Amino acid sequence: MKRTADSTIKGFLYQFNKTIISVVGATAGEIITVEGLVEDIDIEALDGTLKAVQCKYHEAASTFSESLIFKPLLQMAETFSKSTAKTISYRIFVHVPGEAQGERKITAQTLENALATGDQELKKIVARIISPFDKNTFLDNVILDFGPSIDELEQEAMNALRTLGLNDADVDCVLYPNAIHRVAKLSSLKQESDRKITRRIFYDYLSAANATAVSKWVLASRNKKKILEAVRKQLSEGLSQNSRERFFYFQPDAIDNFDDEIVIFVCNYLKKYHTKPSHDKTPLIAIEKDISGINDIQSRLFRKEVKVTTGMVGSNFEITELFREPITKQARGKIREREFDLRLLHTRPTIAPLNYRRSQDLFCVCDSIPTDLDVSDVNVIHLGISSFKELEYVMQLRGTHE
Structure with missing residues (x-):
């Protein structure tokens, strides 16, 4: 049980670190939704285009297998099949130990294998996909992105926070714990409108932080x-x-x-x-x-x-x-x-x-x-x-x- 709980916490912490990087790296006018309507992180630009990111952390996997991404891939296919706007780009941000970091395209065969899954829970997602849908266009808008370990991503998040330029800020023990706390809090809110944040709002929140926020997410960090x-x-x-x-x-x-x-x-x-x-x-x-x-x-x-x-x-x-x-x-x-x-x-x-x-x-x-x-x-x-x-x-x- 403890190992399962630790794995779950690390999975959320991986997502929260990626969210911090996304918020700090957002451009003027971009709105980030934590636990968005589409994926874990929705990034909406002024022109209406949307980047939807789903994070997966498979620390226990020895090697990558396509079945590890079947669930997020099918969830994205469901969203795509039901969306009238085709201006959504999808990204599966996943960590598997030993897998080289970088982006890859997902093949048509992987999508077909996912649609033909025998997993009973995944079949429920397949049943919700509106057919037929334009599989080629969908795949053109999906990226498989292999990310770093949780420790490396945490360091990337801290480096991103340093770019905010907050004077005399203690990144390790004040900014980072408060950033994680804020993202975790947003993720728990019921209303989708309450889970929206911008780089400016995030900056203002962190600039007012003067004490360490302690949460189970922070205490799972290195x-x-x-x-x-x-x-x-x-x-x-x-x-x-x-x-x-x-x-x-x-x-x-x-x-x-x-x-x-x-x-x-x-x-x-x-x-x-x-x-x-x-x-x-x-x-x-x-x-x-x-x-x-x-x-x-x-x-x-x-x-x-x-x-x-x-x-x-x-x-x-x-x-x-x-x-x-x-x-x-x-x-x-x-x-x-x-x-x-x-x-x-x-x-x-x-x-x-x-x-x-x-x-x-x-x-x-x-x-x-x-x-x-x-x-x-x-x-x-x-x-x-x-x-x-x-x-x-x-x-x-x-x-x-x-």
Whole structure:
């Protein structure tokens, strides 16, 4: 499963790097659609012509075989057969280890073999192709382009970002992670109109970036170590402030072994950041679970001598109970006892209680920030981190992320 997941992530990352190169290299007036109506990358020029690019990354393939391109080729044939405008040029951008980089034409025989496929899933695409269609004209508009490895393409994307000429920009740890994050975000939007971008819009977005965006896509890159080090450094100033209210929002599916390791993380966090009298802001951890899941975590924390409030009074949730201040006992300048050490919130069925009060910092440990989470006037740190070791590393709780 892990190998399959890694392969899927690399496939998307390959596409995102190619998208960055396409956006930065776009000319004035060209509009790029991420996950376009036609292919992975649609590049529309002022004269109405369209370049449609589909990316495929076959790292595990030992040699190239024509069957590797049957699916994108048939998808392009379907689009061509249904399109009234024949001003679309198609490009299959594919990587196969050991295959020489460069463009090739696709032969008529390869197209016929694809149309005659015995694969049941591909037959569904063939059935949607409107026949007859002009196969020769279609092939005249299709290019097979063998691309470099993912590491080489990543370097090409970084080199492209350098051409933007942003002064004092850290390409490796600021521009590149934010570029990947932006493209990944665009690819996830439902409306096709929202997935459009131009070189100018991309430039403006990156010129405003001053912190590292962390996502599973970025952490799959070869610069993972360097990026995590940069994030750790960026967070250090805020974490060094004792009196600072911090909330956490967790999506358990986004981080490995969540149920097994969340209690350990909470204990480590409290030990470092909530022990002194000057640590006067009670942290809150909101988790995408229902109340039964929160009760289980609360019980496990109790056995670790961590006292928690969940805002529950009997069977009812009372938001004022969740956010009331704990009674504390001090002696000789030290906290002897707190009524509770942590606010623990369930966000199923609704995330609304998390919007009730603004923290200074909101750490979102998730693939994407929910649209119903109000992040206005809050310092949001989006950490698309996949392990607690990485999270504890950037939070200064451990010396290594491995």
